[in-house]
Amino acid sequence: MRAGVRVLTSTKAICGVGTGNGTDARLAAETAVDEALRPLDGQEPDLVLVYASVRYDLPAVLKTVAAATGSAVIAGATSSGQLQHGQLIEPGSGIAVLALAGGGYRFGLGHATGVQADATRAGRALARAALDATGPVRSPHEAVLIFSDGLAGDQQELLNGIHKVTGFQVPVIGGAAADDRQLAETFVFAGDRVLKDAAVAVWIGSDRPLRVVGKHGWRATSLPLMLSGVDGQIVSELGGRPALEVYQENFRPRDPGAKKLYEKAGGYHSEHAFGLIQPDGSLLIRGAFIDSDGKLRTFSPMPPYSAVQVVSCDPEDLLEVGEQTVEEVMGGEEPAVVLVFDCVARLDILGQRGHEEARRLQEAAGDTPTFGYYTYGEFARTTGVAGYHNATIAAMAL
Known part of the structure; x- marks a missing residue:
């Protein structure tokens, strides 16, 4: 594992965001980072976030960004599309860069590998490395921003390990890396390093x-x-009955006129999912799909004998809750940026309205830029231990 630290002294945060496209990785990265640095007016950034399509030469992207941003803490992930200042950068293209300076923040960077083999251990090591990197002085308010390999290990177990270090008072926000919906390989970034099976x-x-x-x-x-039969990500029984039969019995009739924005995505997600019932009655969403063998699977394991409900949604529900999320996280203030982590399943369900989401999120933020990417799962933990989500939108303001 590796750690780095950056301590800010300014009381006013300045943020810039930029994007790059085209086939040349270095040129696209240079374009994105130059645009992001422009509002800083020569001030060196302290935190840099990088989101990129897997089609790029990722080491070249990070080396280009690192060369332009000095000693900044650099983190990020591969994506399935990005959100930047009201614009949707569609899956399969683009690099998005955020540069932030000032604000009185302390940033500590850490990473851990081996998520697939032992996600709990990796989460604990990861959080400890990042905390140690901030130095001995603790701030009155803290949070942890995480990026994980979206195809490695049990993401909730990773969060369980992080919780062993943070406790219940430190919120966690972030996203699982994606790969333009190929479901082949996802990567996370730490400094100028590209990491797999890591967080x-x-x-x-x-x-x-x-x-x-x-x-x-x-x-x-x-x-x-009751989830009466489950083996890892395969759900076999619900309330003692065949799971697939019960699942399909509770499907909401689909609008025959609805069109997906990306037709090829239909094989790996559904407009229906599971909601894990939490102690307070809220639902933690777990994406579900029917595989080629006719088995009902979830993207992340669910605890045996837990209480669940079949859930569904429509595009207007998703658009409205996105606006609510941004408005709530801003809290009536004017932060430097709103960080957004949005599930690619939501983008699929939005269909032709995918670009509308990016626009409406920015309208909810007003003059504050929004910056984010489409993930393979979202982290938003504020109380308790549970906090890994599917088909959810999560945000934090800086």
Whole structure:
């Protein structure tokens, strides 16, 4: 593992965001980072986030960004599309860069590998490395920003390990890396390094509270059901009955006129999912799909004998909850940036309205830029241990 630290002294945060495209990785990265640095007016950035399509030469992208940003803490991930200042950069293209300076923050960078073999251990090591990197002085308010390999290990177990270091008072926000919906390989970034089977964390210390908000907009279409048969990601029984039969019984009729924005994506997600019923009655969304063998699978394992409901949603639900998430995380203030982590399943369900989401998120933020990417899962933990989500939008303001 590797750690780095950056301590800020300014009381006013300045943020710039930029994008690059085209086939040349270095040129696209230079374009994105130059645009992101412009609002800083010569001031060296302290935190740099990089989101990129897997089609690029990723080491070249990071080396280009690192060369332009000095000693900044650099973190990020591969994506399935990006969101930047009201614009949607569609899956399969683009590099997005954020540069932030000032604000009185303390940033500590850490990473851990071996997520597939032992996600809990990796999460604990990851959080400890990031915390140690901030130095001995603790800030009055803290949060952890994480990026994980979206195809490696149990993401909730990774969060369980992080919780062993953060405790319940430090919120966690972030996203699982994606790969333009290929479901082949995803990567995370730490400094100028491209990592697989790994997770990266930025420990953030602040003089002001750091709000984390996660919302989903899904609605139950079934009564509560007991998860009576589950083996890893395969769900075989619900309430003692064949799971697939019960699942399909609770499907909401689909709008025959609805069109997906990306037709090829239909094989790996559904307009229906599971909601894990939490102690407070809220639902934690777990994406589900029917595989080529006719088995009902989830993207992340669910605990045996837990209580679940089949859930569904429509595009308007998703658009409204996105606006609510941004408005709530801003809290009536004017932060330098709103970081957004949005599930690619939401983009698929939005269909032709995918670009509308990016625009409406920015309208909710006003003059504050929004910056984010489409993920293979979202982290938003504010109370308790559970905090890994599917088909959810999560945000934090800096």
